[in-house]
Amino acid sequence: MASNLLVLLVLVASSAFLKADGKLSPDYYSCKCPKASSIVEAEVRAAIDHETRIGASLLRLHFHDCFVNGCDASILLDDTGSFVGEKTAGPNNNSARGFDVVDDIKAKLEKTCPGVVSCADILALAARDSTVYLGGPSWKVGLGRRDSLTANRTAANTFLPSPTFNLSALVSSFAVQGLSFKNMVALSGSHTIGRARCISFRARIYTESSIDSSFAKSRQRKCPASGDDNNIAPLDIRTSTHFDIQYYKNLLNKRGLLHSDQELYNGTSADSLVKKYSTDTTVFFRDFARAMVKMGKIKPLTGREGEIRINCRKVNS
Numbered sequence: 001m002a003s004n005l006l007v008l009l010v011l012v013a014s015s016a017f018l019k020a021d022g023k024l025s026p027d028y029y030s031c032k033c034p035k036a037s038s039i040v041e042a043e044v045r046a047a048i049d050h051e052t053r054i055g056a057s058l059l060r061l062h063f064h065d066c067f068v069n070g071c072d073a074s075i076l077l078d079d080t081g082s083f084v085g086e087k088t089a090g091p092n093n094n095s096a097r098g099f100d101v102v103d104d105i106k107a108k109l110e111k112t113c114p115g116v117v118s119c120a121d122i123l124a125l126a127a128r129d130s131t132v133y134l135g136g137p138s139w140k141v142g143l144g145r146r147d148s149l150t151a152n153r154t155a156a157n158t159f160l161p162s163p164t165f166n167l168s169a170l171v172s173s174f175a176v177q178g179l180s181f182k183n184m185v186a187l188s189g190s191h192t193i194g195r196a197r198c199i200s201f202r203a204r205i206y207t208e209s210s211i212d213s214s215f216a217k218s219r220q221r222k223c224p225a226s227g228d229d230n231n232i233a234p235l236d237i238r239t240s241t242h243f244d245i246q247y248y249k250n251l252l253n254k255r256g257l258l259h260s261d262q263e264l265y266n267g268t269s270a271d272s273l274v275k276k277y278s279t280d281t282t283v284f285f286r287d288f289a290r291a292m293v294k295m296g297k298i299k300p301l302t303g304r305e306g307e308i309r310i311n312c313r314k315v316n317s
């Protein structure tokens, strides 16, 4: 009897400990809003069926959210009188997209379970669902994030990595977030989908030497030496709508579109991991999924912190 009680006490105490430690849980909404994940998935699929690229844009939104004061949906806030939002920070301005899709998903969720599902969790689920629908790996998304009450454009400019970064700068910008070298190389594999603007890769295609010359020439056709900054090109020259290992194969052929991409295969300690991923889908998918879970855990607001926004673009009044 007494020992049963002891076992019970230990179980209760350890589960409380696990909860405090783990913070996010994949079944966070299973009672509060059992349809939450299926609603997000259906909307993401419909959005991708409408425009394939939006899957890439949604994956990137979660990254750009998490790297700026944690995964708290701060990127979704419009400017207000009291703060300037992150949407016009250098890495986001004329570039971050998918905000309308997030609004649509949120509207559907508000109809089914008003005030329950956070915008930060929508971004995490949409990133996973996009990856899966485009042929990539799946993972369990920890849930229970809450939404920030503010945003910070300076922080977005400070913490989001630039395509001009060299390898050590890339490593540092991930290390600041608690992400490893391997996490960085795996997460960069996101560039197997989606597009970039001319302004993001102009210097590379006109001035660099570790670039395949026919690749450089073909990219120059729609990205002149000056002007047309917003013309876009696929990050993966071969299969930019499929989540696969082609990105790494491109790097081996000096066909990385961004300077930061090619930095991962340029005669350094990163080469061996890129080579590995370029031939092994299973290992890349495993490492990518693990890294996404880790990225999704960056400084979430939980418990009574922040709020559940009703409209992802603005703080509740």
Ligand code: HEM
Residues within 6 Å of the ligand: 053, 055, 056, 057, 058, 059, 060, 063, 094, 095, 096, 097, 161, 162, 163, 164, 165, 170, 184, 187, 188, 190, 191, 193, 194, 195, 196, 197, 198, 200, 235, 258, 260
């Ligand atoms: C390693 C450092 C990284 C740098 C320097 C970087 C930089 C960039 C740049 C410059 C673009 C093109 C933006 C434009 O020209 O409009 C881009 C696109 C993209 N990035 Fe990254 N990125 C990095 C890591 C990541 C990570 C970790 C993810 C996701 C986990 C990611 C996902 C994407 C996706 C999916 C796109 C295409 C978006 C679209 O087509 O709308 N990137 N990135």
Ligand SMILES: *[C@@H]1O[C@H](CO)[C@@H](O)[C@H](O)[C@H]1NC(C)=O
Residues within 6 Å of the ligand: 088, 089, 093, 094
């Ligand atoms: C964002 O882009 C717009 C349109 O190109 C430009 O007018 C504006 O100055 C940019 N904002 C910032 C903060 O750079």
Ligand SMILES: *[C@@H]1O[C@H](CO)[C@@H](O)[C@H](O)[C@H]1NC(C)=O
Residues within 6 Å of the ligand: 152, 153, 154, 155, 158
């Ligand atoms: C915004 O972020 C910058 C860079 O991290 C920081 O120095 C600044 O204090 C932040 N501003 C506010 C109001 O938190």
Ligand SMILES: *[C@@H]1O[C@H](CO)[C@@H](O)[C@H](O)[C@H]1NC(C)=O
Residues within 6 Å of the ligand: 166, 167, 168, 169
């Ligand atoms: C990488 O870039 C940083 C910051 O621009 C610079 O200080 C450093 O010397 C560069 N490292 C290498 C190896 O080029």
Ligand SMILES: *[C@@H]1O[C@H](CO)[C@@H](O)[C@H](O)[C@H]1NC(C)=O
Residues within 6 Å of the ligand: 208, 209, 210, 259, 260, 262, 263, 266
């Ligand atoms: C690759 O290495 C060369 C020689 O060290 C360097 O000039 C270049 O900036 C590096 N990165 C890329 C993407 O070419």
